[in-house]
Amino acid sequence: MDELELLKKDWQKDTAEYPQLSAKEIYPMILKKSSSLVKWIFYISIAELVFWILMNTLPFLSESYKENFDKMEMSDTLFYGLNIFSYAVICIFIYFLYTAYRSISVVDTAKGLMKNILRxxxxxxxxVIYNLVFLAISSIIAFYFTITHSPEFSQQLTELDSNGEAFGFWMGIIFVLLLTIAIFGLVIWGFYRLIYGILLKRLNQNYKELKKLET
Amino acid sequence: MKLSKELEHRFVEELEKHQNIVHKVCRLYTNNQDAHNDLFQEITIQLWKAYPKFRGDSKFSTWMYRVSLNTAITLYRKGKRAIKTQNMDDVLYKVKTEDYDDTEEQQLKLLYKAVHQLNDIEKALVFLYLEDKSYREISNTMGISEVNARVKMNRVKTKLRTILNP
Structure with a gap:
């Protein structure tokens, strides 16, 4: 293509076309803070970790929650087992996250860099998915424990049972519970789509463009 | 302390010498002077952050191509100063005129305009092509195979032709 050759000729004329920066001007530039995509993602990841750790621990600081929790009569072994499990998961995630961040390098190939950021x-x-699933399962279990251990509730249930309305009642409860979980999940999912949609749109597009070549 | 000062000094010296590489990347990926400066700043930070690990087994300039392109394509997020309406005249003012006759000058303007319409990846290929890099180097920088780099470059040329002669 002749036109591109013409462009090349013009391009390579390394004349003083650009305003040249002196060393004195460059020095302050290297002290400035970066605002790169990786930095943004890093801060958001930390915020997410902190958010979910707080979600798991904060309720236990409230007295009423603790009382309710005690009412569930969960066995100590199960309670501590679950706790150890959830902290182990946090540690594993922090480890994976750390190694993944270490693998992001600006001197990687263009494709390699994008791949590591996406990873x-x-x-x-x-x-996040693990936390959502954990939250859904634990709220179902907590809900089940609460209603089966409440004396008023079992009394009401016996009454309903004698009227033959127990089945409809249970269905209603399950429906409300599932609906709550679905709405909660949807809100969080939407929130994520929004943040990462904005943040990673360009990266995803470019990565796709490079991947397209392989097929 | 002395060592880090030395490193700083060496880096600034090298960057000063090779700054046109960064300017050229900025020229392709931005549309006005503010955005140009903003991207230049971010590339400088990324270069400086990566510099302690620069071993010198490749040329400083080759290493700069990588960091600059990676920053422009992937890491850079437009700063406040860079968000401005596109100003094509800003892009075009850089075309030097004195050495060309009118037709060539006109053609160059159109060419630069066309290149600006390409996507990020295509721009990177054109950039490396204009810098006279071999397909092997292009493939190494982008992380695609040499064959794919060739194929893609041909497609970019076709695309440019279509933009120029709709």
Whole structure:
């Protein structure tokens, strides 16, 4: 293509076309703080980790929650087992996240850099999904324990049972519970789509463009 | 302390010498002077952060191509100063005129305009092509195979032709 050759000729004329910066001007530039995508993702990941750790621990600081929790009569072994499990998961995630961040390097190939950033994001996503699933399961269990251990509730249930309305009642409860979980999940999912949609749109597009070549 | 000062000094010296590489990347990926400066700043930070690990087994300039392109394509997020309406005249003012006759000058303007319409990846290929890099180097920088780099470059040329002659 002749035109591109013409462009090349013009391009390579290394004349003083650009305003040249002196060493004196460059010095202050290297002290400035970066605002790169990786930095943004890093801060958001930390915020996510902190958010979910707080979600798991804060309720236990409230007295009423503790009382309710005690009422559930969960065995100590199960309670401590679950606690150890959830902290182990946090540690594992922090480790994976750390190694993933270490693998992000600006001197990598263009494709390698994008791949590692996306991989890091994926690890945080898995962590969020794990928390959502854990939350859903534990709220179902907590709900079950609460209603089966409440004397008023079992009394009401016996009454309903004698009227033959127990089945409909249970269905209603399950429906409300599932609906709450679905709405909660949807809100969080939407929130994520928004943050990462904005943040990673360009990266995803470029990565796709490079991947397209392989097929 | 002395060592880090030395490192700083060496880096600034090298960057000063090779700054046109960064300017050229900025020229391709931005549309006005503010955005140009903003991207230049971010690339400088990334270069400086990566510099302690620069071993010198590749040329400083080759290493700069990578960091600059990676920053422009992937790491850079437009700063407040860079968000401005596109100003094509800003892009075009850089075309030097004195050495060309009118037709060539006109053609160059159109060419630069066309290159600006390409996507990020295509721009990177054009950049490396204009810098006279071999397909092997292009493939190494982008992380795609040499064959794919060739194929893609041909597609970019076709695309440019279509933009120029709709």
């Amino acid at each position: 890091t994001r994926k690890i945080v996503n898995y962590y």
